Amino acid sequence: MQDERPALYDVSKYQLPAVTVDVVIFSLINRTLHVLLVQRKRWPFEGRWAIPGGFIRLDESLEEAARRELEEETGVRDVYLEQLYTFGDVQRDPRHRVISVAYIALVRADAQTIRASDENSDVRWFPVDHVPAPLAFDHDQILAYALSRLRSKLEYTTLAFQLLPELFSILELKHIYEQILGEKLDKGNFYRKIKEAGILEETPYMREGRGRPTRLWRFRRDRPGDKQFVFRWREDRRE
């Protein structure tokens, strides 16, 4: 118990579980939150859709494995990535004991280098409220947890910006919040809060549409470290 780790030669004495890294990849497509799923071709759960993932290699960290997986599936580098939770129930995979470290990735709307475009692909984007349930393994549970984490972090982090392109309007940002929180927000209050937060940088650009043109903004990465960002929309949330 004290010396809980065996010496090197001891490792072989233990039966080891397999470790995978699964990445719940979100993106905004047509103003709707989507998640990337892959279709399984073999037993178990043949034909079911699953969260993309793969075995960890001994020479890469968990996050490196997640980034590799992400790039393999989407071709995208340089995205927001965050560890979600580790799922380790004994029977989650019928073949072998598998422990899965789940990550969340947010891919920007304009970074669509993705090979998941055509209808017949075995890699596809699904709107988060229309996934082909049940998913393989315990992936319904993982997805549900990822969404819940997304919702709760939206309010006190700048996470929403990770889903937007470089330039965006304030109402587009509001739309993301509404998408993820699943509720309407007041326009005036949104404008006020987001401006007070001081995390937006005005650009000279406008976008024209049907009504009045809209100003485009960019996310200020260089935020003056002094005051912290808090952006709370509701009080009664938690994970």
Place this chain on the structure above:
Amino acid sequence: MQDERPALYDVSKYQLPAVTVDVVIFSLINRTLHVLLVQRKRWPFEGRWAIPGGFIRLDESLEEAARRELEEETGVRDVYLEQLYTFGDVQRDPRHRVISVAYIALVRADAQTIRASDENSDVRWFPVDHVPAPLAFDHDQILAYALSRLRSKLEYTTLAFQLLPELFSILELKHIYEQILGEKLDKGNFYRKIKEAGILEETPYMREGRGRPTRLWRFRRDRPGDKQFVFRWREDRRE
């Protein structure tokens, strides 16, 4: 990539990392937040203090492993347990690739069945701001993260109650908040908020001390499911 999991016989083709479960065990001792550490007896990090942990067995879930570990170290069952984070840097253990799933446990002040009492033990409680740093492996990092999680969850969960005995005074509860948050709270505002939250149940008991005796309360587990518990002391926190 699509079929990211090999069939059963394939598992042996991969080199597998070892998986441990480490449990950061907190308790309140003499009104101060303490963490349980064990002293290593062998290389690597011989003599250094470490967060208790052990290898996962194939027939137990992650949480079961954490509970087993916890009971081995403290003799305590029935405690608050929550998964913290999974640490998997390649070089965190010099012997072998080890991925560690860290948990937080909160042990109630009155449940001191612990064999960590005497000074010469290799299992000991340390005040969280006086741990014998550096700890073994990356355990300084794990402990720091555990504390930060504890702080942020304190405000919107009933987590603090897990550290208190069955009966406690409101000022004792306030003291826990101050311990963990590391700042003084206003007495009047604390009384008001905790009472409005409706999570305390008054008991007929009092405790006598030097000044005016104090009323004892108990935590209401049977909270009427309707209104959610929010108990925020500061706005500018996150993890």
Place this chain on the structure above:
DNA sequence: TTATTTTAGTGTATAAATAACACTAAATCG
């Protein structure tokens, strides 16, 4: 060419939550 529709953006009155701090209460201590 003017009225209507559409989307963008601002302002304001009220309600609610928070923070600061002064006060009262019940016991022991000297």
Place this chain on the structure above:
DNA sequence: CGATTTAGTGTTATTTATACACTAAAATAA
């Protein structure tokens, strides 16, 4: 029996949230 100690309540100013009405600038329709 007054001072001290710890417990607990009350009051007010300030900040923040909420609801909702208003103005603005473009396209489109009459």
